[in-house]
Amino acid sequence: xxxxxxxxxxxxSRGIPEATVARLPLYLRAxxxxxxxxxxxxxxxxxxAAAGVNSAKLRKDFSYLGSYGTRGVGYDVxxxxxxxxxxxxxxxxxxxxxxxxxxxxxxxxxxxxxASRGFRVAALIDADPAMAGKPVAGIPVQxxxxxxxxxxxxxxxxxxxATPAGAAQAVCxxxxxxxxxxxxxxxxxxxxxxxxxxxxxxxxxxELQILAFHEQRKAGEEAAASDGGAPTAAAxxxxxxxxxxxxxxxxxxx
Amino acid sequence: xxxxxxxxxxxxSRGIPEATVARLPLYLRAxxxxxxxxxxxxxxxxxxAAAGVNSAKLRKDFSYLGSYGTRGVGYDVxxxxxxxxxxxxxxxxxxxxxxxxxxxxxxxxxxxxxASRGFRVAALIDADPAMAGKPVAGIPVQxxxxxxxxxxxxxxxxxxxATPAGAAQAVCxxxxxxxxxxxxxxxxxxxxxxxxxxxxxxxxxxELQILAFHEQRKAGEEAAASDGGAPTAAAxxxxxxxxxxxxxxxxxxx
DNA sequence: GAATGTGAACCCGTTCACAGCG
DNA sequence: CGCTGTGAACGGGTTCACATTC
Numbered sequence: 001x002x003x004x005x006x007x008x009x010x011x012x013s014r015g016i017p018e019a020t021v022a023r024l025p026l027y028l029r030a031x032x033x034x035x036x037x038x039x040x041x042x043x044x045x046x047x048x049a050a051a052g053v054n055s056a057k058l059r060k061d062f063s064y065l066g067s068y069g070t071r072g073v074g075y076d077v078x079x080x081x082x083x084x085x086x087x088x089x090x091x092x093x094x095x096x097x098x099x100x101x102x103x104x105x106x107x108x109x110x111x112x113x114x115a116s117r118g119f120r121v122a123a124l125i126d127a128d129p130a131m132a133g134k135p136v137a138g139i140p141v142q143x144x145x146x147x148x149x150x151x152x153x154x155x156x157x158x159x160x161x162a163t164p165a166g167a168a169q170a171v172c173x174x175x176x177x178x179x180x181x182x183x184x185x186x187x188x189x190x191x192x193x194x195x196x197x198x199x200x201x202x203x204x205x206x207e208l209q210i211l212a213f214h215e216q217r218k219a220g221e222e223a224a225a226s227d228g229g230a231p232t233a234a235a236x237x238x239x240x241x242x243x244x245x246x247x248x249x250x251x252x253x254x
Numbered sequence: 255x256x257x258x259x260x261x262x263x264x265x266x267s268r269g270i271p272e273a274t275v276a277r278l279p280l281y282l283r284a285x286x287x288x289x290x291x292x293x294x295x296x297x298x299x300x301x302x303a304a305a306g307v308n309s310a311k312l313r314k315d316f317s318y319l320g321s322y323g324t325r326g327v328g329y330d331v332x333x334x335x336x337x338x339x340x341x342x343x344x345x346x347x348x349x350x351x352x353x354x355x356x357x358x359x360x361x362x363x364x365x366x367x368x369a370s371r372g373f374r375v376a377a378l379i380d381a382d383p384a385m386a387g388k389p390v391a392g393i394p395v396q397x398x399x400x401x402x403x404x405x406x407x408x409x410x411x412x413x414x415x416a417t418p419a420g421a422a423q424a425v426c427x428x429x430x431x432x433x434x435x436x437x438x439x440x441x442x443x444x445x446x447x448x449x450x451x452x453x454x455x456x457x458x459x460x461e462l463q464i465l466a467f468h469e470q471r472k473a474g475e476e477a478a479a480s481d482g483g484a485p486t487a488a489a490x491x492x493x494x495x496x497x498x499x500x501x502x503x504x505x506x507x508x
Numbered sequence: 509g510a511a512t513g514t515g516a517a518c519c520c521g522t523t524c525a526c527a528g529c530g
Numbered sequence: 531c532g533c534t535g536t537g538a539a540c541g542g543g544t545t546c547a548c549a550t551t552c
Contacts, residue, residue, distance in 0.1 A: 019543055025463040029442065043511065052444040055511095056545055063513055071512040071551040088463050089470030096462070103364055107357035113442055113459035118466070157469055158462070181472060182465040184458075188283065188367055190306040198468050200461050204438075205367035207454050208350070208412065209279040209342050211436040212372070214452050215411055216343030218435060273521055297533065309533095310523060317535055325529045325534045 016087070020061045024084050026051045027058065028117075031081045043074040085118075095122035095154045097180075099171050100163030101131055101141050104186055108162060109137035122154040127167065144171075151178035158182045165189045172199075270341070274315045278338050280305045281312065282371075285335045297328040339372075349376035349408045351434075353425050354417030355385060355395050358440055362416060363391035376408040381421065398425075405432035412436045419443045426453075 030050035034042060044062075048055040062068060062075070068083055069075045085091050096114070098105050101124050108114075109124055124141045126132070132143045142150060150156070159180040161168050168187035175183065182198045185191055188206075191199050284304035288296060298316075302309040316322060316329070322337055323329045339345050350368070352359050355378050362368075363378055378395045380386070386397045396404060404410070413434040415422050422441035429437060436452045439445055442460075445453050 017543070021467050022460075022464055024467075025457075025460040026444075028463075030444075045511085050444065054545080056547095057543090059512065060514080060544080067513070069512050072510045073552070074511070087467070089466045090463065092470075094462075094466055094469070103357060103361035107361050108458065110357050111458055113457075114462065117459055117463060119459075119462055158465055160462075182469045184461050184465060190280075190284075190304070192306075196472070198465055200465055202456060202458070202461060203279075203367075204362065204365055204456070205371055205373075206276075206279040207438050207456060208348075208368065208373055208414075209282075209344065209371060210276055211412055211438060211452055211454055212343045212348055213275050213278070213341070215348070215436045216346075218450070271521070298535095299533085308523085310525095311521090313534065314522080314536075321535070323534050326532045327530075328533070 016064045020064055021088075023051070023053060023057075023061055024088055026053070027061070028081065028084045028088070028090075031077055031084070034077050035081055039077055041070075041074045041076055044069070047075065090118040092118065094119050094158055095156045096120065096158045096160060097123045097125055097150060097154070097156050097175075098160045098162060099125045099144070099147070099175070100161060100167070100187075101126040101136055102162065102164075105160075105162040106136050108160060108186075109139060119158075122156055123150045125150065127163075147171075147174050148178040151175065151180060156180060158184070160184045160186070161191075162186045270318045274318055275342075277305070277307065277311075277315055278342055280307070281315070282335065282338045282342070282344075285331055285338070288331050289335055293331055295324075295328045295330055298323070301329065344372040346372060348373050348412055349410045350374065350412045350414060351377045351379055351404060351408070351410050351429075352414045352416060353379045353398070353401070353429070354415060354421070354441075355380040355390055356416065356418075359414075359416040360390050362414060362440075363393065373412075376410055377404045379404065381417075401425075401428050402432040405429065405434060410434060412438070414438045414440070415445075416440045 027047065030047055031042075033050070034047075042050075044055040044059045048058040051058065059069075062080075065083060065087055068080055082091075096119050098108050098121060101109070105124065105126070109121055114121060121137070121139060124136055124139050125144050125147055126141050127144045129143060131141045134141050151159075157180055159175040159182070161171055161175075161183060163171055165187045168185065168189045169191060172183060172185070172191045172193060176193055176197055181196060183191065183193070183200070185199055185201045186203075188203055191201075193199055281301065284301055285296075287304070288301075296304075298309040298313045302312040305312065313323075316334075319337060319341055322334055336345075350373050352362050352375060355363070359378065359380070363375055368375060375391070375393060378390055378393050379398050379401055380395050381398045383397060385395045388395050405413075411434055413429040413436070415425055415429075415437060417425055419441045422439065422443045423445060426437060426439070426445045426447060430447055430451055435450060437445065437447070437454070439453055439455045440457075442457055445455075447453055
């Protein structure tokens, strides 16, 4: 990659492990659901089940945030919701622009999960003049000529790229030049960005390929009952492990 | 999670690390691009740059597949494309169904990256009777009443869930009962599945929240020029590290 | 008694650095 | 001589298990 050496401890004071940060939204969602059902407290065990992790991991994660639980009791739901929200920076408003309003861009614009978490779709941008002015999810699409102005007028620091692969790098550069420092990239390309800009990548095709790998392996195992010793009759496919707990992809710096 | 203990070595014979598997599609994409430009060979350095990883990692990754390179020269592009495709199981045809044909489902149906990698959208399924028969991406939408039959008739083992969160678990159970063993879930819910079924999760809102966390941290650091010792003038925000190389989320077992 | 919080052990993945080979 | 392939060192994350606290 461009600048591999950047393992700067940065804010060593509040060093929350990346893996933990990545799970906080999961906990937050589970907690929000509990909150809506007016559940006052949860144990690490219950919450972990709801979030799909194990309880030891959850407790360790929370320990990085501070001691927000009560021994013998559990965690106060409302309090935790607040603490995690604050930690993630969701107590403030994040204006977001989506560039590339095709099916995917439209899906993102309509996605309810944004608004509910402090994200506000400040603008939709597309290169097609025919789209300009058309409302999508109640927001009029603007032409990409005005990208820089839109970013600046709205104080946008997070951009979503949902353009075709070919346009992504150029869009990315314009976003960055205009002041965007975090990018969520749906285009199947490796974006290169200067230091200080975060890029996260979501790639549908990659996810499917990973599934295919495991799927193939399952099929293979079924046939290859050669090693185990289990008699043919017992050659159930359920031996395949259901995916390890932590994985990685999705991210992609520089 | 439901069944944590499943760390079965399974195919210990061909044990390719998960982290490596997750990167193979990345390499494959870069290689495909090179192949289209008729580039005959690449060095680990070049390919790594194109894929956005460092060369040591790439070489280590390839070493798990076998010794496909030539010392002093590099890797044969075509040969590697084939080997990786085979390893990922992309040399065979994977019929896929997409359930939930809203904006997102439609975006997925139209996504070109599928067809090009051995995936074939075998059917689109939606619960809305009004959608039935309507073509999306050239494929007529079918009603979810027929889900089981569709799965079986097409020999589908991979399902994509793009329904609202509330419907996801029910759809998931029907898919699994009908024989699907790999699921790509776009609904913001934790799916619980029996052993032997793989679930991968893509969650837009989570990705944004992770970005927000880092974004907030950047802003905080800018202000807190208290510790470093660098004089005020040098308080550039570019100190923020551009995201670690490997991350995790996106996956979610049971 | 019940559940949190955490040091220590463990495991997986990354990086280093160089031996091995064309 | 160049670049691959890999053992060894390193580091982060997960799990264990138990002391701690309500």
